[in-house]
Amino acid sequence: MSLAIANLLRAAPDDEGAIDRFLRDHEFPLVEGTSATFVFRGNVDAVHLRHWVFGLGSQQPFHRLDNSDFWYLTLELPQRSRVEYKLEIQQGGHSRWIRDPLNDQIAHDPFGANSVCAGEGYERPEWTNFDPDARAGTLEEVVLPRTPFGGPRRLTVYLPARFRVSRRYRLLVVHDGGDYLRYSSLKEVLDNLIDRLEVAPLIVAMTHPEDRLVEYADDPRHADFIVNTVVPYMEEHYPLYEAVSARCLMGASFGGVASLSTAWRYPGAFGRLLLQSGSFAFTDIGENRRGPLFDRVVSFVNGFREAPGRLAEKVFVSCGTYESLIYENRSMVPLLQATGMDIRYEEARDGHNWENWRDRLRTALSWLFPGPLWMVYE
Amino acid sequence: MYTESPKPATGVLLGPQRLAVTVDAELDALQVDGPVAMITCGWQEREEEDRELHDALGKRAVNLNLHARGDAVFLDDRELRDAHRAKQDRLRQLQVLYRGRVEHAVAAVFDLQAARGPADLIASEITAAIEAIRLVDRQHLARVTLLNRDYEDEMSPSSRPVVAGHREEIAEILSGCGAVAIAGGNVATLLNRLRLFGLDELLVGRTILAWSAGAMALTDRIVLFHDSPPQGRGNAEILDAGLGLFPSLVALPHARRRLLLDDRRRVSLFARRFAPARCVTLDERSRLLCDGEKYRAGSVTRALCDGGDVVALETWSL
Numbered sequence: 209m210s211l212a213i214a215n216l217l218r219a220a221p222d223d224e225g226a227i228d229r230f231l232r233d234h235e236f237p238l239v240e241g242t243s244a245t246f247v248f249r250g251n252v253d254a255v256h257l258r259h260w261v262f263g264l265g266s267q268q269p270f271h272r273l274d275n276s277d278f279w280y281l282t283l284e285l286p287q288r289s290r291v292e293y294k295l296e297i298q299q300g301g302h303s304r305w306i307r308d309p310l311n312d313q314i315a316h317d318p319f320g321a322n323s324v325c326a327g328e329g330y331e332r333p334e335w336t337n338f339d340p341d342a343r344a345g346t347l348e349e350v351v352l353p354r355t356p357f358g359g360p361r362r363l364t365v366y367l368p369a370r371f372r373v374s375r376r377y378r379l380l381v382v383h384d385g386g387d388y389l390r391y392s393s394l395k396e397v398l399d400n401l402i403d404r405l406e407v408a409p410l411i412v413a414m415t416h417p418e419d420r421l422v423e424y425a426d427d428p429r430h431a432d433f434i435v436n437t438v439v440p441y442m443e444e445h446y447p448l449y450e451a452v453s454a455r456c457l458m459g460a461s462f463g464g465v466a467s468l469s470t471a472w473r474y475p476g477a478f479g480r481l482l483l484q485s486g487s488f489a490f491t492d493i494g495e496n497r498r499g500p501l502f503d504r505v506v507s508f509v510n511g512f513r514e515a516p517g518r519l520a521e522k523v524f525v526s527c528g529t530y531e532s533l534i535y536e537n538r539s540m541v542p543l544l545q546a547t548g549m550d551i552r553y554e555e556a557r558d559g560h561n562w563e564n565w566r567d568r569l570r571t572a573l574s575w576l577f578p579g580p581l582w583m584v585y586e
Numbered sequence: 587m588y589t590e591s592p593k594p595a596t597g598v599l600l601g602p603q604r605l606a607v608t609v610d611a612e613l614d615a616l617q618v619d620g621p622v623a624m625i626t627c628g629w630q631e632r633e634e635e636d637r638e639l640h641d642a643l644g645k646r647a648v649n650l651n652l653h654a655r656g657d658a659v660f661l662d663d664r665e666l667r668d669a670h671r672a673k674q675d676r677l678r679q680l681q682v683l684y685r686g687r688v689e690h691a692v693a694a695v696f697d698l699q700a701a702r703g704p705a706d707l708i709a710s711e712i713t714a715a716i717e718a719i720r721l722v723d724r725q726h727l728a729r730v731t732l733l734n735r736d737y738e739d740e741m742s743p744s745s746r747p748v749v750a751g752h753r754e755e756i757a758e759i760l761s762g763c764g765a766v767a768i769a770g771g772n773v774a775t776l777l778n779r780l781r782l783f784g785l786d787e788l789l790v791g792r793t794i795l796a797w798s799a800g801a802m803a804l805t806d807r808i809v810l811f812h813d814s815p816p817q818g819r820g821n822a823e824i825l826d827a828g829l830g831l832f833p834s835l836v837a838l839p840h841a842r843r844r845l846l847l848d849d850r851r852r853v854s855l856f857a858r859r860f861a862p863a864r865c866v867t868l869d870e871r872s873r874l875l876c877d878g879e880k881y882r883a884g885s886v887t888r889a890l891c892d893g894g895d896v897v898a899l900e901t902w903s904l
Binding site: 341370372374375404406570571574575578580581582583584585586 | 602604605628631632635770771772773774798799802810812815816817839840843
């Protein structure tokens with residue numbers, strides 16, 4: 209099959225309207241089989257694709273069509289992949305990075321947002337979308353007045369649909385609750401998975417950090433906050449099962465470090481851990497090359513890797529294969545398994561972003577807190 | 587109680603009622619007079635949250651409160667409670683072992699369905715492999731039946747004073763009702779409560795409207811199913827015998843959501859595995875009427891066929 213861009217290249221020299229029609233008739237990036245064609249239009253000096261696929265050269269030059277203002281680049285894109293990228297535009301000796309003006313698909317990560325290109329076969333899971341037929345849970349805001357950080361902290365609490373104080377519930381504590389709600393559709397995901405009986409009804413405590421890169425990097429105040437402030441507050445105000453098997457701590461990126469670090473400092477406080485793309489940077493030898501923000505992380509992860517312990521009963525770990533952290537996460541799995549904990553590990557052809565973490569929630573939560581799917585027919 | 591299949595009931599099996607209520611129209615069609623006994627124990631601790639259903643039943647419903655009664659029985663009779671829990675633990679352990687056997691047996695069928703070679707040879711091997719699953723199913727059902735019978739022989743729940751008292755009250759309520767409506771929910775809980783209070787006998791001869799798990803519990807085999815669960819292989823499994831009031835059926839509520847009805851190989855396996863029972867989909871607005879002698883299906887009610895199709899149902903005799 210001839211790619212559309214190849215047809216354009218053949219036609220364009222003799223057809224002035226070919227580029228306009230090409231842009232009008234397609235959506236971009238143009239995905240055809242395992243090929244993705246990126247385009248840019250503008251009178252600039254050069255265009256590069258800057259992508260976040262670990263293992264590939266991160267800078268790919270666009271080609272200019274003759275002397276026109278039309279730039280293009282075709283890359284191989286495996287099926288069901290999601291690749292984050294920006295365009296680097298060079299003009300008049302200056303360079304700027306922009307999101308693709310022809311693509312409104314965006315992936316969010318803890319540091320911002322990028323354009324995203326989805327390969328053939330990737331579809332946003334339908335259970336992540338709002339379902340008007342699903343019974344909806346509720347969100348309520350509470351403030352914890354005294355915390356180890358010295359000031360008050362806000363919690364967002366999710367109560368499942370048909371919440372009753374006379375029932376008992378499992379507790380899920382979520383780092384970066386606001387981002388999970390905003391970018392990972394956490395409320396819709398919880399509503400849908402609980403309504404579909406795939407996940408047991410949960411109460412969810414979502415935390416909101418003030419300085420996550422400091423607090424999440426093995427900060428003892430943070431672990432203290434989670435175990436000795438958040439959990440006791442939830443126990444006092446909500447009907448929870450007492451067993452640690454009914455407690456889960458989760459987080460992504462630095463939030464994954466915070467989850468593991470908290471469990472490490474308080475082993476047995478949580479029976480379940482959900483670690484998504486944890487920033488588990490370590491050094492076998494030499495210095496940390498990820499910058500000073502990672503110094504405490506590396507110190508903690510090195511210590512954990514030296515003497516891994518049994519922190520919980522079940523741990524779900526996920527990571528995108530295009531992330532720079534894929535090596536760190538993969539290598540964490542056998543260490544965790546060796547402790548005797550029940551470990552599940554899942555990879556996807558995706559990056560370090562909230563949509564990747566959203567798409568993993570079904571398998572993660574249904575494994576950690578399975579619902580009564582097989583027994584209940586309402 | 588745990589009894590042999592009784593005479594077929596008169597009534598109707600329906601699709602889920604939460605988003606598409608049809609039970610009110612069915613009550614009218616069946617020309618039911620008087621109060622309607624309502625069984626919502628499949629909702630477990632939510633049993634009493636029955637206002638919407640009460641309204642749908644024309645505000646003439648009387649909840650039999652089987653879940654609350656069961657709790658009261660087990661609070662009063664600790665010996666029965668402990669024996670019941672021990673039996674349930676054994677049943678759960680047995681189910682896990684059976685699930686493992688089913689997994690291997692089903693995998694053999696899927697392998698054969700994908701095999702290359704002479705079609706006639708493959709077809710006969712598939713038939714034999716399906717027969718192997720059916721044998722596993724029969725053995726499991728026999729073991730479950732035996733465990734239940736042992737429990738009943740040993741504990742004789744129906745003759746224990748607290749159970750007998752509740753059963754008398756239930757019988758009294760039923761005697762004044764024109765029909766019984768059985769809602770869905772947790773099918774194991776529902777079945778256990780129905781058995782504990784002898785509803786298999788008390789329901790005989792009554793007009794019944796049942797949906798979702800309620801429909802499943804009234805057939806002669808309860809089949810748990812989901813083709814694409816987030817965990818596990820998605821192989822259907824037999825839980826237990828049902829009350830058998832709607833015989834020769836496998837009731838499949840929420841079939842569109844739970845089953846891959848476009849997957850002809852899975853549909854074919856399902857139909858052949860449970861034949862000669864008909865595997866009937868009970869989605870929203872589905873209905874399957876039984877007059878005690880024959881079944882008559884509504885227009886959106888379908889059956890899974892040996893060849894892998896999902897087709898509308900003709901009227902058929904029991």
